[in-house]
Amino acid sequence: MADTFYVTTPIYYVNDKPHIGHAYTSMAADTLARWHRSLGEDVWLLTGTDEHGLKIEQAARASGVTPQQHADRYSQRFRDLWPVLDVAYDDFIRTTEPRHEQVVAAMWERMEAAGDIYLGQYEGWYSVGDEAYFTEDELVDGKAPSGHEVSWVVEPSYFFRLSKYGPALLEHFEKHPEFVRPVTRLNEIKRFVEQGLQDISISRTTFSWGVQAPGTDDHVVYVWLDALTNYISALGGPAGEQYARYWPASVHLIGKDILRFHAVYWPCFLMSAGLPLPRQVFAHGWWTIDGQKMSKTLGNVVDPIDMAQRYGADAFRYFLLREVTFGSDGDFSERALRDRINGDLANGLGNLLNRTLGMLKRYRGGVVPAPGASGAEDEALLAAWGTARADLLSAMDDLAFNKALAAIWTLVGAGDKYVDSTAPWTLAKQGADARLDTVLYNLIETLRVIGVWTLAFLPNKAADVLDRLGVPADLRDVPSTAEWARLPTGGDTTVGDPLFPRLEAPEASEAPAPKKPAKQPKAPKQKQAQQPKPSAKKAEAPADGTIAYDDFAKLQLRVARVVTAERHPDADRLLKLTVDAGEPEHRTVCAGIAEAYAPDDLVGRTVVLLANLAPRKIRGVMSQGMLLAAGDGADIQLATVPGDLPPGTAIS
RNA sequence: GGCUUCGUAGCUCAACUGGUUAGAGCGAGCGGCUCAUAACCGCUAGGUUCGGGGUUCAAGUCCCUGCGAAGCCA
Numbered sequence: 001m002a003d004t005f006y007v008t009t010p011i012y013y014v015n016d017k018p019h020i021g022h023a024y025t026s027m028a029a030d031t032l033a034r035w036h037r038s039l040g041e042d043v044w045l046l047t048g049t050d051e052h053g054l055k056i057e058q059a060a061r062a063s064g065v066t067p068q069q070h071a072d073r074y075s076q077r078f079r080d081l082w083p084v085l086d087v088a089y090d091d092f093i094r095t096t097e098p099r100h101e102q103v104v105a106a107m108w109e110r111m112e113a114a115g116d117i118y119l120g121q122y123e124g125w126y127s128v129g130d131e132a133y134f135t136e137d138e139l140v141d142g143k144a145p146s147g148h149e150v151s152w153v154v155e156p157s158y159f160f161r162l163s164k165y166g167p168a169l170l171e172h173f174e175k176h177p178e179f180v181r182p183v184t185r186l187n188e189i190k191r192f193v194e195q196g197l198q199d200i201s202i203s204r205t206t207f208s209w210g211v212q213a214p215g216t217d218d219h220v221v222y223v224w225l226d227a228l229t230n231y232i233s234a235l236g237g238p239a240g241e242q243y244a245r246y247w248p249a250s251v252h253l254i255g256k257d258i259l260r261f262h263a264v265y266w267p268c269f270l271m272s273a274g275l276p277l278p279r280q281v282f283a284h285g286w287w288t289i290d291g292q293k294m295s296k297t298l299g300n301v302v303d304p305i306d307m308a309q310r311y312g313a314d315a316f317r318y319f320l321l322r323e324v325t326f327g328s329d330g331d332f333s334e335r336a337l338r339d340r341i342n343g344d345l346a347n348g349l350g351n352l353l354n355r356t357l358g359m360l361k362r363y364r365g366g367v368v369p370a371p372g373a374s375g376a377e378d379e380a381l382l383a384a385w386g387t388a389r390a391d392l393l394s395a396m397d398d399l400a401f402n403k404a405l406a407a408i409w410t411l412v413g414a415g416d417k418y419v420d421s422t423a424p425w426t427l428a429k430q431g432a433d434a435r436l437d438t439v440l441y442n443l444i445e446t447l448r449v450i451g452v453w454t455l456a457f458l459p460n461k462a463a464d465v466l467d468r469l470g471v472p473a474d475l476r477d478v479p480s481t482a483e484w485a486r487l488p489t490g491g492d493t494t495v496g497d498p499l500f501p502r503l504e505a506p507e508a509s510e511a512p513a514p515k516k517p518a519k520q521p522k523a524p525k526q527k528q529a530q531q532p533k534p535s536a537k538k539a540e541a542p543a544d545g546t547i548a549y550d551d552f553a554k555l556q557l558r559v560a561r562v563v564t565a566e567r568h569p570d571a572d573r574l575l576k577l578t579v580d581a582g583e584p585e586h587r588t589v590c591a592g593i594a595e596a597y598a599p600d601d602l603v604g605r606t607v608v609l610l611a612n613l614a615p616r617k618i619r620g621v622m623s624q625g626m627l628l629a630a631g632d633g634a635d636i637q638l639a640t641v642p643g644d645l646p647p648g649t650a651i652s
Numbered sequence: 653g654g655c656u657u658c659g660u661a662g663c664u665c666a667a668c669u670g671g672u673u674a675g676a677g678c679g680a681g682c683g684g685c686u687c688a689u690a691a692c693c694g695c696u697a698g699g700u701u702c703g704g705g706g707u708u709c710a711a712g713u714c715c716c717u718g719c720g721a722a723g724c725c726a
Contacts, residue, residue: 135726184657188724191655198726260726323664329722336664343678346689355688362687402665406677420693425686498689 004044005036006246010254011048011093011230014074015059018081019294020287020320020332021255023304027317028284028326028401029253030087034456035396038478044246046234047082048093049075053223054132057209067209071096084305085313086459093234095211095226103233104211104226110238110273111160112214122157122201125150158203158219165268166197172267172277180263181282181399182327185256189263200265228266231278238275249278251399256283282399285329287320302332314458315341315500321401321457338503345461348412349450350499353465355419356443357495363428368444368470369437370489377421378442382484384414385449389481392453401457408453415446441489444469449481461499468494560607 009029012022026047033045051071060070075094082089093100111117124133129148144150170193173179173186180186203219204210210220231252235243254262262281270277289300307316319337322344324330360366374382391407418439427436451465455476466476470491480486560581 184723187656192725195655195725200726256723260724264726325665331664339678342689347691351689351691353688355692357688359687409677416692417694419687420685423685423687428687500689502689502691 002040002042004042004246006044006249007032008231008249008252009047010258011050011227012078013050014071015055018078018304020302020304023085024320025253025255026087027085027320031321031456038455045089046091046093047089048230049078050227051075051094051096052210052226054207057207068096084308091234093230095230100230100233101211103237104221104229105214106237107229107273108214108221114272116161116272117158120157120159121154123154126153155205157201158213159199160202162197162200162268165271166193168271169193169267178280181280185259185283193264224261224265225269248276251280251282252278254283256285259283284326287330287332290333291331311337314461315345318457322405324402326399326401341500342502344409345500346502348409352412352415353447353499356447357468357493359424360440360493361495363436364440366493368489368491369441371438371441371485372434377418381414381418381442384411408450411450415443445485445487448487452476452478452481468496
């Protein structure tokens with residue numbers, strides 16, 4: 001029987017709007033699930049929504065619907081999100097489902113049977129206006145933070161003997177130091193438990209939207225006891241078949257804000273109920289946005305659907321898992337995202353695929369050739385494969401997604417180096433057919449291995465890679481990459497469009513991304529006027545690609561006259577021109593027209609210059625603008641204007 | 653206030669239980685190549701490892717202290 005792997009996300013609170021944090025946890029969980037599935041394990045991925053509690057009751061009342069209607073509506077938002085992000089869960093649990101409520105009641109009864117539940121009194125500062133309790137230090141000038149009056153209220157409540165389980169929990173930490181990850185979180189929790197645990201209230205009578213506590217008629221089960229139980233209720237509870245198969249969970253993935261509930265309350269509840277504890281609770285960090293805390297008031301909340309639509313779910317996921325250590329906090333910015341996409345995905349993986357398939361098509365008609373004898377370059381490539389594989393496997397065991405991806409990308413780098421050192425184009429010219437076959441085969445196999453390894457991270461793009469390579473279904477799992485040269489020869493491949501097109505910086509002004517807003521000495525009277533806010537992206541192009549006139553008006557097109565022209569010293573396809581655009585100084589412009597125009601033919605011509613393009617160094621030559629032209633390669637035609645307009649004339 | 657982490661090249665981060673010239677990616681500079689998505693490959697960048705003190709044959713890596721940052725304390 002295959003090993004089982006049961007991974008959970010938290011159940012998300014239905015009042016929340018899905019944001020980057022939810023997406024992060026779930027994408028990580030999905031990646032882990034795909035990885036273990038690829039290893040051949042029997043995997044179960046659970047997610048869901050948390051739908052009980054006073055706040056839900058209040059929110060529903062405020063919008064004039066029943067709590068259930070409210071929960072239905074908002075639960076659906078999460079259910080709709082996951083397919084967009086390729087989160088393929090096996091079950092979606094809702095705390096308002098009967099299958100869940102039954103198990104909550106069963107948990108209560110087990111804990112009660114263990115003698116761990118007793119009736120007591122819950123007391124604290126209660127605000128009628130907020131319908132909530134506050135602790136002494138939460139009070140502001142003796143009032144609730146909202147400003148409402150508070151009074152000392154006592155209500156009957158059932159308590160759980162949490163205090164009884166402190167020693168057992170500490171012992172569990174000793175025996176299973178991997179129970180809480182990362183270690184710094186384990187330390188925090190240990191200290192907390194060592195201080196001594198107090199019994200906790202597990203029922204309320206001040207609201208009714210929840211699971212009724214067994215044996216009572218006006219007590220509702222405390223929301224955390226209710227919510228945490230989802231991890232077993234979704235399996236059918238202690239008597240369920242799925243429970244027998246998957247419990248205890250391999251890992252609960254959570255955000256660090258809910259660590260205590262998962263690392264203290266939940267294991268104690270389980271101990272009381274006589275049930276095994278999950279193997280691990282892994283708390284990941286938070287994302288800041290452009291260096292700032294995410295908050296509604298700042299308006300910098302990152303919408304995962306927006307990111308998936310604009311950059312692709314694969315790239316978004318890649319970034320989140322590659323950028324920071326899982327467990328630490330990280331900073332999200334679109335600039336960093338673009339850098340990752342361009343550097344790792346486009347220039348790295350995408351380009352390696354593109355150049356390999358291009359050569360295979362050109363030299364071998366796209367058919368996978370049979371490899372021959374190995375040389376030194378091949379040994380280096382295979383060594384890189386072996387190292388990457390070992391690093392990858394251990395990183396995934398530790399949930400070190402960033403290390404795992406770094407390991408995979410060392411193989412991408414090794415592939416590029418292999419191309420460089422074997423120079424297939426030279427082999428082709430020399431007619432070294434056997435060697436060329438070997439090189440091309442090894443490249444294809446390298447990409448197959450990379451494709452398989454990245455399936456868990458880039459579900460769509462990696463499948464695309466494997467499809468283009470013509471990899472059969474049985475060579476798409478991780479074990480199939482433990483041995484080199486598994487891919488059969490003779491298969492057809494498809495080149496296709498670039499896997500990840502390069503992204504250009506959307507606005508030149510944003511490109512250098514000044515760290516501190518005010519560093520250039522500016523004229524004081526300008527008062528730092530309109531700092532271009534990255535979030536002010538209202539002028540996004542609509543889906544059909546039409547743009548507003550204002551967008552067009554940003555382009556400064558001018559008539560220009562070619563003054564000098566010469567071949568670019570370092571690029572076969574480029575010409576280096578100087579043009580007169582009606583300005584005091586002539587401008588230098590690089591243009592990719594060397595295959596269509598001889599330098600001498602251009603001097604004196606009238607052309608169209610995009611004058612306000614950000615200057616850019618191209619192969620060592622600073623280009624201050626761009627000439628408009630139609631076509632490409634040898635069939636390119638420069639755009640021009642008839643008549644005798646003077647240089648500098650604006651075109652609009 | 654107590655406890656726990658952390659402060660390493662311009663940026664983001666590595667360096668297992670203390671041990672050869674402190675590493676990688678990005679950025680920058682120089683060179684190479686032309687199969688490729690202005691891509692790719694190579695070389696270079698010489699950073700008082702936050703400051704100070706100590707232990708040791710040897711410290712980024714342990715101890716003390718100052719400064720700074722983050723997290724936990726129901």
